[in-house]
Amino acid sequence: MNDRLERYAELAVRIGANVAPGQILAVTALVEHAPFVRAVARAGYAAGARCVDVNYVDSHVRKAFIEGAPEELLEWSPPWKVTRQQYLGDERGAEVSISGDPEPNLLADVDGDRVGRAMPRELMELSGRMMLDEQLINWTSVSFPNAGWAETIFGEPDVERLWELLAFTVRLDEPDPVAAWREHLDRLTSRAAALNERRFDALHFHGGGTDLTIGLLSDASFEAARFHTSWDREHVPNMPTEEVYVAPDFRRTEGVVRSTRPLALLGQLVEGLELRFQGGKIVDVKADAGEEVVRAQTQRDEGASYLGEVALVDGTSRVGQTGVVFYNTLFDENASCHIAFGKAITRTVEGAGTQSTEEHRARGVNHSSVHTDFMIGNPEVAVDGVTRDGEAVPILRDDRWVL
């Protein structure tokens, strides 16, 4: 057990964040993740980090904040958290974010509108800029199996079973996980290359209640898995990762999309989500549960109701093979095609990283303080690439890659 934890922490530090000697390593985690955080700290120092700084978050304290804080503080960014983020960027630090919420529906009974609005705006914009635009830091997101999360998935706190699934999806079950990761990253990169050769004008998702067309930018390219910082440090932002993704033209999304997996969002489970787009914009939000949270989030700022990412994943991915719904976006988005409303992955757009918000908008690249992924793929949903001539080329059928 301990050995597994140490190996997993090492994978997160050496392959995920790829911490360089002398770097500061920031860790963000829930208090329930303490055993893993400790292993990450040890692995960080072993990799040569000069300081590991942990920011523990407590969902119950956040709940008390959303219920009890005055209206004007809901979007407030504590100055010291801004200082910390700024310092991390200035120093070209590394970051490991840990997910795996033991109570993903803890805020079910809290006013959804407040839940959707309660996010530190300045801090989120700052960290979004650092991580996605300026690419100042090498970062990764990983998850830690815990009793509450296991209970959410299986109906019982079978942590061992969750560990086995996790080990499979992050290739800890391989004799040489590091080598297995390199091979896997190469495979995803080839898939992105195949898509880029076609230079599709749009993607069309259809079936199972979805009929959605997403316009693509002519100067954006699908990418996969590997990021590089502006100072050329490779890192893997998500573990697991199975997606190829791109920033779409935010002005050209049309139609209706249904989510295919529940979405754990800010402490509420969003189920049966259906969004309608017109001229790129979300004009209607419906859900069986969590509707208010999504609506409040999409109304936070101008860009929050437009898309910032579209990603293709097929059911043969390791996460898909498990057949499990994880109630954790890091996993569920890697079992299924997904889209995100909010901030664009600017690094997929030629030369966009250093451009201003206005320049982004002018060329169809979305800007927002949020970036919320949700799952839209399953065997019922076919995906076509649409050429500039209007021809539909099958990319996914029955949840399998056919391009």
Added chain:
Amino acid sequence: MNDRLERYAELAVRIGANVAPGQILAVTALVEHAPFVRAVARAGYAAGARCVDVNYVDSHVRKAFIEGAPEELLEWSPPWKVTRQQYLGDERGAEVSISGDPEPNLLADVDGDRVGRAMPRELMELSGRMMLDEQLINWTSVSFPNAGWAETIFGEPDVERLWELLAFTVRLDEPDPVAAWREHLDRLTSRAAALNERRFDALHFHGGGTDLTIGLLSDASFEAARFHTSWDREHVPNMPTEEVYVAPDFRRTEGVVRSTRPLALLGQLVEGLELRFQGGKIVDVKADAGEEVVRAQTQRDEGASYLGEVALVDGTSRVGQTGVVFYNTLFDENASCHIAFGKAITRTVEGAGTQSTEEHRARGVNHSSVHTDFMIGNPEVAVDGVTRDGEAVPILRDDRWVL
């Protein structure tokens, strides 16, 4: 159980920190204290706090830091922690610090010299100045019973037994704890007044291997329990509290003192501590365990090897009545007379709060980035007040107040 936790949190927030409506409330705690932190957050908002900000500390991460960080970072203060503390002072915030270490000897096998030096100097000086000199914030220290702490005391994780002791010492067992606290605080205040009437020139501790004379300042007064901020908000810094204390003349301590209880210090248990003073200064440090940590701490800066506090407590205190060694200074110092090397409690010295370090030193008031209490009283140790004429007046005999 939950009801008890909520009542205890309310006591900490309403009597301890005495949070005012609209204040920001900072909480510092170990990750193991999460259940209590959550109750404190709820109690904070219920008392009208506009924001409860929690700083979770992880002893294992700190251990990895001390073992792995480069030498020059041991005393480093992360800029964002300085910003946080500064903000708290600027905003006249409140603070609840939670102790109760589940593993007070976790760093037993770490180089004691590094353990003793690894403290963020700028941050500690800043918070010391705010809490003790300028008195900008209303703060309190409380403890949370947990399995590890109970095991340290009893040899088994009997949390329920620890809760019962805690409830007794903090008067949660009273039908009206708030009224019981007011009465208790009045009693301690009278004891301080009785001492102040005598205007002793020195205190003399003798017996059980101790023979120590501590010179007092003519313009300092014993105080007890109640603090007031500079903007006149009453608060109770320690719960429990049973002591009357004063800042001594740091230049006039002479002799030898033996600690009478183990001291949990920075992750190591210090046992059998014996210090020798000459001209106020600690000139010799001996201990059966933890000697290096104490030595490193007393060598951090010029003031660290001089006294900043002497406090009188008798064995009839509620903590004393339990007959238990708590391995937690907040409790053990309230069962026994104690002294602290390092920073003086400047508020006990007339007009010292707003004076500079140089002015303090010139009048015999110590300054340092540390303030470490340790226990020196038990039935073998007699305490006398020494008058200006050299007459010895008994204050404590057989661990009972006799003045």
